[in-house]
Amino acid sequence: MNSRLLVTLILTLTTLVSAAQCADSFEGIVVFHQPTPNRIESHFERTILPEIQAMAAENGREVRVVDATLGAPPEIHATPAIVFQNSKGRSLFQGRYTDIGKVRHFVQTSTFIPQGDGTIERANAGVRTVGRHRTALQLKVTPLEGPAADDARDDELRELLNGSLYAATATYSPAETVQLERGDRTFYWDVYPYLDEDETLYFSHAIYSQFDCHDFVHGEDGSDFAAPWEQREELIKKLATHLETVTAEIMSGSSEGDGLTPLDYAVKVASWEALGLTLPEPSASSTEISRANLQVENRRWKLDSSLTGTEVPAIQFSFPAPLDSYTGIGNSLSNAELILSDDFSLTGASGHASVEITTLTMGEDGLDASIHSMMEGAAYPESSFNLTAAAPDQGSGLKLGETQRMSADGVFSLKGVEIQLWGVLAELTPYLTPEGDERIDASASFSFTLMDNFNIDGPPGPSPANDTVMVRVHFTLQPMENQDVEHQARTTDLR
Numbered sequence: 001m002n003s004r005l006l007v008t009l010i011l012t013l014t015t016l017v018s019a020a021q022c023a024d025s026f027e028g029i030v031v032f033h034q035p036t037p038n039r040i041e042s043h044f045e046r047t048i049l050p051e052i053q054a055m056a057a058e059n060g061r062e063v064r065v066v067d068a069t070l071g072a073p074p075e076i077h078a079t080p081a082i083v084f085q086n087s088k089g090r091s092l093f094q095g096r097y098t099d100i101g102k103v104r105h106f107v108q109t110s111t112f113i114p115q116g117d118g119t120i121e122r123a124n125a126g127v128r129t130v131g132r133h134r135t136a137l138q139l140k141v142t143p144l145e146g147p148a149a150d151d152a153r154d155d156e157l158r159e160l161l162n163g164s165l166y167a168a169t170a171t172y173s174p175a176e177t178v179q180l181e182r183g184d185r186t187f188y189w190d191v192y193p194y195l196d197e198d199e200t201l202y203f204s205h206a207i208y209s210q211f212d213c214h215d216f217v218h219g220e221d222g223s224d225f226a227a228p229w230e231q232r233e234e235l236i237k238k239l240a241t242h243l244e245t246v247t248a249e250i251m252s253g254s255s256e257g258d259g260l261t262p263l264d265y266a267v268k269v270a271s272w273e274a275l276g277l278t279l280p281e282p283s284a285s286s287t288e289i290s291r292a293n294l295q296v297e298n299r300r301w302k303l304d305s306s307l308t309g310t311e312v313p314a315i316q317f318s319f320p321a322p323l324d325s326y327t328g329i330g331n332s333l334s335n336a337e338l339i340l341s342d343d344f345s346l347t348g349a350s351g352h353a354s355v356e357i358t359t360l361t362m363g364e365d366g367l368d369a370s371i372h373s374m375m376e377g378a379a380y381p382e383s384s385f386n387l388t389a390a391a392p393d394q395g396s397g398l399k400l401g402e403t404q405r406m407s408a409d410g411v412f413s414l415k416g417v418e419i420q421l422w423g424v425l426a427e428l429t430p431y432l433t434p435e436g437d438e439r440i441d442a443s444a445s446f447s448f449t450l451m452d453n454f455n456i457d458g459p460p461g462p463s464p465a466n467d468t469v470m471v472r473v474h475f476t477l478q479p480m481e482n483q484d485v486e487h488q489a490r491t492t493d494l495r
Contacts, residue, residue, distance in 0.1 A: 025278040028062035029107065032081040034069050040252065040259035044080045044097065051100050052082070059434075061107070064277070068263060071270030077133040077183030078260040082106075087282040089114025090272070091401065092182045096211050096257025101311060105431040105441070109401040112432050116294050119179040120394060122186060126166030127175045133262035134184040135251070137172060139165060139191070146195040146202075153229075157193055157201075161236060165189070168240035171248075185260065186210040187250075189243050194222060199229040203239050207247060209258045213405050213425045214445035214472055217258060218246050294399045296430050298479040299344055301440060303336035303353075307476035315355055316472045319458065320465040328362040328371070330355050334382060336475050338428075338440070345396040346406055346428075353473060354384035374456050380416045385424075385444075385473075398440070403429040412448060419453050421446050440477040447471065 056063045082093035084107050091110040095102045126137035144154040166174040188208040202222030227235040315330035334356045341348035357377030361368050393405035408424040426444040447470045450456040458466040
């Protein structure tokens with residue numbers, strides 16, 4: 001074979017291999033599902049998948065649907081699973097797939113910056129493994145309340161619950177620590193014990209999704225979970241069985257995006273390449289992004305009023321059942337700031353948010369005027385919350401595309417009166433806009449009593465519901481102007 005023919009043959013083979021690789025590569029959204037007739041998969045295929053496809057079409061993106069029962073990469077533990085990939089990398093959506101806005105944010109952020117590798121460690125967890133999928137439970141027990149409560153009984157009950165609740169289930173095992181991958185799931189079991197004067201113990205309780213620390217997916221008062229103090233161990237077993245059953249029902253039947261179908265161990269492990277999902281080659285103008293760039297690079301953040309209140313009211317407030325028909329909203333905040341610490345950490349961060357009293361409404365002009373008067377809006381036109389301490393759930397920083405949960409302490413002000421709030425639940429999700437600009441989706445929830453703190457009468461009805469206001473705040477933050485030079489340089493690099 002002469003040299004010219006050899007060179008031609010090599011070039012031909014190289015071209016064929018390159019073309020084959022190009023044909024197998026894919027840029028866009030990959031949806032893994034299982035065509036099984038269960039409620040989760042049927043609802044997703046019938047209702048959610050068309051919405052994802054429509055969202056993708058609006059942005060000129062392709063969606064590829066993969067039957068996971070025929071083979072799935074090891075990162076896929078359950079379905080429905082949503083992945084975005086391009087030449088920069090591959091990212092697995094963590095959130096409620098029913099929230100198309102969250103899916104859109106995920107795609108926007110992943111377009112510029114793919115997820116990094118890593119696992120999440122949960123301590124003192126209950127763990128259940130089904131096929132490839134692992135579910136972890138996290139228990140939170142509030143202090144024992146009631147006329148017969150005391151510190152000794154509180155300590156004993158807390159130790160008993162922490163030590164035996166997981167073990168009392170049929171499918172979860174206690175674990176000092178567990179490493180969870182992105183395809184796994186966490187649920188939070190909250191228990192609120194109460195001991196009345198005749199020493200009857202009650203267990204009110206709630207189950208929270210890892211995707212929403214504000215609104216529980218299931219909650220009950222303690223009326224069906226009551227027993228004499230001497231029978232507390234039997235009551236704990238009853239509670240464990242009930243929480244286990246309800247959690248299983250949520251995972252198998254939720255229409256809110258918390259449901260899933262675990263992948264069986266018998267499902268073949270298939271590589272991305274074998275499924276025709278090779279990452280595209282970077283373009284000549286593409287810039288490699290380091291994993292360190294996942295961390296937000298702005299310390300000082302302010303309210304983005306153009307995005308706050310557009311999809312969800314900036315403020316929602318209500319009273320507990322049976323007075324939950326008394327609700328109100330505010331579609332804007334007057335101000336909001338978040339200042340991260342010098343090392344870009346939430347630990348040591350400061351911030352505040354405020355709202356003008358006259359922007360709050362319950363939908364009736366006469367009622368609104370009365371509320372504004374009771375809150376003394378003329379003399380004290382704003383209500384505010386000032387952050388004094390933050391305890392992040394995982395790590396201490398903020399990463400693009402990842403939700404950081406935290407417990408916050410701060411000072412709440414209304415009518416010129418300041419009260420301390422402890423353990424305010426908050427979630428922060430940094431993301432990138434289609435233009436590559438950083439934003440933070442922020443939400444928080446808390447409650448307070450009216451009469452003792454602010455000398456305000458609530459609506460007619462039973463106590464303590466008529467004296468308890470529950471508040472949820474939702475807003476968007478953008479970098480402050482004095483960081484525009486640094487931010488513009490970074491987003492230019494990302495493009």
